Amino acid sequence: MKNRNILRNKTALITGASSGLGVDFARGLADYGCHLILVARRENRLADLKQEIIDKHDVEVTIIPMDLLSPDAPQKLFDRIRDEGKTVDVLINNAGFGIYGEFIDTPWERIKQLIDLDIVVLVRLTKLFLGDMVKRDSGYIMQIASTGAYQPMPMYACYGAAKSFVLNFGEALNYELRNTGVSCTVVSPGPTRTEFLEVAGQKPNLYQRLTMMSGEEVAKIGIAAMLNGKSSVVTGKINTLTIWLSRWVPRRLSTASAYMLAK
Ligand SMILES: NC(=O)c1ccc[n+]([C@@H]2O[C@H](COP(=O)([O-])OP(=O)(O)OC[C@H]3O[C@@H](n4cnc5c(N)ncnc54)[C@H](OP(=O)(O)O)[C@@H]3O)[C@@H](O)[C@H]2O)c1
Numbered sequence: 365m366k367n368r369n370i371l372r373n374k375t376a377l378i379t380g381a382s383s384g385l386g387v388d389f390a391r392g393l394a395d396y397g398c399h400l401i402l403v404a405r406r407e408n409r410l411a412d413l414k415q416e417i418i419d420k421h422d423v424e425v426t427i428i429p430m431d432l433l434s435p436d437a438p439q440k441l442f443d444r445i446r447d448e449g450k451t452v453d454v455l456i457n458n459a460g461f462g463i464y465g466e467f468i469d470t471p472w473e474r475i476k477q478l479i480d481l482d483i484v485v486l487v488r489l490t491k492l493f494l495g496d497m498v499k500r501d502s503g504y505i506m507q508i509a510s511t512g513a514y515q516p517m518p519m520y521a522c523y524g525a526a527k528s529f530v531l532n533f534g535e536a537l538n539y540e541l542r543n544t545g546v547s548c549t550v551v552s553p554g555p556t557r558t559e560f561l562e563v564a565g566q567k568p569n570l571y572q573r574l575t576m577m578s579g580e581e582v583a584k585i586g587i588a589a590m591l592n593g594k595s596s597v598v599t600g601k602i603n604t605l606t607i608w609l610s611r612w613v614p615r616r617l618s619t620a621s622a623y624m625l626a627k
Pocket residue numbers: 379380381382383384385386403404405406407409430431432433458459460461462481508509510511552553554555556557558559560561563
């Protein structure tokens with residue numbers, strides 16, 4: 365495969381690595397011989413994944429159990445990694461969650477947590493790690509958005525809007541970095557078999573069940589796009605077609621369609 369050795373002995377920091385896509389990004393990058401720093405709150409899950417990966421691959425795996433919503437968490441994470449003398453070559457900003465339901469019924473505290481994790485922590489970590497990458501003229505950043513980023517998302521109003529931020533921020537940053545050896549790739553998955561819907565408080569609907577991809581497929585597409593320096597990728601043919609079609613219909617209609625598909 366193209367670029368097979370490009371990540372060998374490099375180090376990737378993956379947020380949200382205790383379940384779902386984060387686990388598949390970790391497994392996928394370990395296949396490339398990449399060392400890993402795994403962050404999430406559930407320490408036991410991180411420890412199990414570490415064991416699984418070191419049993420199979422000759423890579424170092426460091427786990428950092430951390431609530432990224434605790435005060436100054438991104439700065440503390442950055443300081444800890446720097447103090448341990450590690451260099452982050454790949455940053456995967458994957459930790460995130462959605463909230464299913466009408467905005468009016470959603471508690472403010474939960475909305476604030478979503479904006480803080482899905483946007484503020486992602487931008488802060490990008491800001492912290494990007495400087496050294498640009499100095500070294502090498503590095504990869506991956507931002508996890510969603511197909512929900514491409515149009516308004518009734519029933520996921522704040523989540524969809526947060527992912528629109530991630531999409532536009534990531535693509536703009538990739539352009540700003542065009543004359544450096546650093547790239548920023550936005551990965552937009554559609555429904556994917558993870559703990560996302562459970563955390564969001566939604567039972568999978570028919571559309572989600574029919575189009576659900578595996579985390580492994582999504583991670584593979586994301587890593588390939590990242591290694592090719594692409595600014596953006598929507599995962600899977602159905603998701604790509606749906607996003608393409610939504611560009612050609614009036615915005616109110618694409619909003620109504622998003623509502624039909626999400627509810
Ligand atoms: N699955 C989908 O259908 C789908 C579609 C589009 C986009 N996405 C995006 O994909 C990304 C990964 O989600 P997923 O689908 O893999 O869902 P998931 O299985 O629920 O994984 C979310 C990860 O984020 C971590 N996390 C949540 N809050 C955290 C906090 N405060 N501090 C540190 N880590 C935290 C969780 O770990 P702990 O609970 O252990 O902290 C977990 O590892 C998210 O950005 C999500 O928005 C998912």
